[in-house]
Amino acid sequence: MKYFQATVLVKGKKNVYGLYAETKKEAQYAAKIKYPGIVLKIVETKPPLEEQWRRFKENFSKNARKKKLKQDALIAAIRQLAVMANAGISIHDSLKEIADATTDKNLQNILTSIADDINAGLSMSQSMENYRFQLGNLTLAMIELGEKTGNMAKSLHKLADMLEEIRRNIIKFKKAMAYPRNVMIAMAVAFTILISYVVPQFKAIFESLNAELPMPTKILLFLENIFNNYGPYALAILIVGVMIFRYMLQHSTSFRYGWHKFLLKTYLINNIIMFATLSRFTLVFSELVRAGIPIAEALETAIAMTDILPLKERLLGVRSTVEKGGALYKGLEDTGLFENMIIQMISAGESSGQLDAMLDKVNDYYKMRFDAIIDGLSEAIEPIMLFIIAAMVILLALGIFLPMWDMGNAVQGRR
Numbered sequence: 001m002k003y004f005q006a007t008v009l010v011k012g013k014k015n016v017y018g019l020y021a022e023t024k025k026e027a028q029y030a031a032k033i034k035y036p037g038i039v040l041k042i043v044e045t046k047p048p049l050e051e052q053w054r055r056f057k058e059n060f061s062k063n064a065r066k067k068k069l070k071q072d073a074l075i076a077a078i079r080q081l082a083v084m085a086n087a088g089i090s091i092h093d094s095l096k097e098i099a100d101a102t103t104d105k106n107l108q109n110i111l112t113s114i115a116d117d118i119n120a121g122l123s124m125s126q127s128m129e130n131y132r133f134q135l136g137n138l139t140l141a142m143i144e145l146g147e148k149t150g151n152m153a154k155s156l157h158k159l160a161d162m163l164e165e166i167r168r169n170i171i172k173f174k175k176a177m178a179y180p181r182n183v184m185i186a187m188a189v190a191f192t193i194l195i196s197y198v199v200p201q202f203k204a205i206f207e208s209l210n211a212e213l214p215m216p217t218k219i220l221l222f223l224e225n226i227f228n229n230y231g232p233y234a235l236a237i238l239i240v241g242v243m244i245f246r247y248m249l250q251h252s253t254s255f256r257y258g259w260h261k262f263l264l265k266t267y268l269i270n271n272i273i274m275f276a277t278l279s280r281f282t283l284v285f286s287e288l289v290r291a292g293i294p295i296a297e298a299l300e301t302a303i304a305m306t307d308i309l310p311l312k313e314r315l316l317g318v319r320s321t322v323e324k325g326g327a328l329y330k331g332l333e334d335t336g337l338f339e340n341m342i343i344q345m346i347s348a349g350e351s352s353g354q355l356d357a358m359l360d361k362v363n364d365y366y367k368m369r370f371d372a373i374i375d376g377l378s379e380a381i382e383p384i385m386l387f388i389i390a391a392m393v394i395l396l397a398l399g400i401f402l403p404m405w406d407m408g409n410a411v412q413g414r415r
Contacts, residue, residue: 002020002021002022002023002027002044003018003019003020003044003045003046003047003051004018004019004020004021004024004027004031004042004043004044004045005017005018005042005043005045006018006019006027006028006031006035006039006041006042007039007040007041007042007043008031008035008036008037008038008039008040009037009038009039009040010035010036010037010038011037014040015035015037017031017034017035018047018048018051019031019034024042024044027042027044028042029120029121030120030121033119033120033121034119034120069104069106069107069110069134069135070104070107071163071167071170072167073102073104073107074107074135074139074163075160075163075164075167076102077098077102077107077111078139078156078159078160078163079156079157079160080094080098080101081094081095081098081156082153082156082157082159082160083153084097084098085152085153085156086153086157091118091124091152092115092118092119095111095112095114095115095118096111096112096115098111099111099112099115106134110131110134110135113127113130113131114127114128114131117130123147124143124147124152125140125143125144125147128140128143137301137304137305138159138162138163138166138284138305139159139163141284141288141301141304141305142155142156142158142159142162142287143155143156143159144301145287145288145291145293148293149291149292155291158287162283162284162287165283165367166280169276169279169370169374172371172374173272173374173377176374176375176377176378177377179378180378180381180382180385183385183389184385184388187388187389187392191392191396192227194396195220195223195224195227196224196227196228199220199221199223199224199399199400200224200228202400202403203221203224205403205404213403214398214399214402214403216394216395216398216399216402217398217399217400217402217403219395219399220395220396220399220400253309256309257309257310260308260309260310260311261309261310263308264308264310264311268377268380268381271373272370272373272374272377273308273311274311274337275366275369275370275373276370277306277307277308277311278337278338278366279363279366279367279369279370280305280306281302281303281305281306281315282302282359282362282363282366283363283367284301284302284305285298285299285302285359286356286359286360286362286363288301288302289355289356289359290356290359295322295328295355296319296322296323299315299318299319299322300319302315303315303316303318303319311337314335314336314337315335315337317331317334317335318331318332318334318335319331321334327347327350328346328350328355329343329344329346329347329350332346342362342365345358345361345362346358346359346362
């Protein structure tokens with residue numbers, strides 16, 4: 001973005017304003033809208049130091065605090081926007097009103113910025129492009145759909161419903177994981193306390209034996225040594241490792257691809273990811289097809305909603321098949337992701353001209369499969385939890401009592 005100075009005549013007085021724009025023409029157009037009066041001239045210049053510093057702090061702050069919006073606040077804002085758009089209120093005025101009413105500062109700043117961009121002549125989808133990370137691909141896709149169909153209120157209502165559905169799935173998953181997570185945290189805390197405070201009490205006794213210690217005891221003493229002597233360093237290494245891992249996930253496509261591939265081979269997690277992804281894909285795709293969007297374009301938008309790279313790579317083949325004139329069902333079949341029953345349903349929908357209705361049924365099927373997995377998640381995790389708990393208990397018991405038994409046997413032997 002280039003920096004321009006606009007000289008504006010207001011009530012016989014010249015005022016100079018600074019603004020950013022891509023071209024001089026855009027700067028002149030923006031100045032006419034933003035500042036009252038007559039625009040006398042537009043000059044491209046270097047930003048003053050205080051403006052450069054302000055811009056730097058603003059960009060740094062945005063990047064440091066860049067995060068997704070709270071789904072509750074976003075859904076509420078979209079529903080309000082849909083109602084106001086349906087009532088005939090302009091998008092600009094609606095966004096301003098919602099921004100003033102919301103208590104979420106991040107959402108307020110985004111809505112205000114979008115409203116200002118719209119007032120400057122940009123479309124809603126263009127202004128939202130700057131906030132793709134915060135708003136999500138689905139939000140931008142449905143806004144573009146509303147602009148193309150001319151029915152923004154309907155697209156916004158449907159967007160809110162879809163975000164609600166995705167949010168419900170996330171809540172279901174979190175609830176299903178709450179009990180196993182809490183149990184494992186409690187066990188980890190208990191194990192840490194035992195290693196840090198109980199095992200050291202036996203350490204002197206074990207060392208006085210002057211005998212070969214069993215492997216479980218060696219493991220316990222090794223863990224005790226790390227916890228008590230290198231605990232802060234181990235914690236620091238763990239934190240740095242997590243930070244590096246997250247950085248690599250965000251900035252390295254090959255690393256993220258490998259991680260996703262590993263998850264798709266992991267017990268239980270693979271099914272959760274698979275059916276959650278296919279459910280979201282068919283949900284978005286069916287809505288776009290129902291709205292009259294061409295299949296290739298609808299596929300492109302729906303695939304953009306897919307975060308799991310190996311699955312996304314396969315689904316891109318479907319778009320390629322359709323763009324070359326092939327049938328949708330054939331492209332889906334070639335991915336190897338969809339069951340034969342689903343392929344037959346899509347084929348029947350294409351032949352009968354009822355593709356959108358068939359896609360709805362497919363989405364219902366994947367939603368049912370995903371719900372079934374989530375409902376049985378606790379039962380599926382229980383054997384893993386029991387195995388981990390048993391391993392921890394056995395390690396502690398054998399590590400402490402085996403040397404004690406050996407010492408008891410040695411004492412009896414001397415007698």
